[in-house]
Amino acid sequence: MAQQITVDRQLCDNHGQCAIAAPAVFRMNDDGILEYEDSVDDALLDEVEEAVDVCPVQAIFFRD
Incomplete structure (x- = not known):
């Protein structure tokens, strides 16, 4: 089952710390703006949880 995530753009x-922690989910585009997959396979949850932890502004959340 996939988990839903979101990034608070505010x-x-x-x-880009999330892109280092979970490059299969988060990436920086050519303009330096974060892009991400909002539906994450369970196999990547450990990486996403690491990305949540390393985000300096705590902008990444799991949605219910």
Whole structure:
């Protein structure tokens, strides 16, 4: 089952730490803006949880 995630764009400063922690889910585009998959396979949950933890502004959330 896939988990849903979201990034609060009001909080996100595009530091890119999430892209380092979970590159299969988060990436920086050519303009330095974060892009991400909002539906994450369970196999990637550990990486996404690491991305949540390393986000300096705590902008990444799991949705119910």
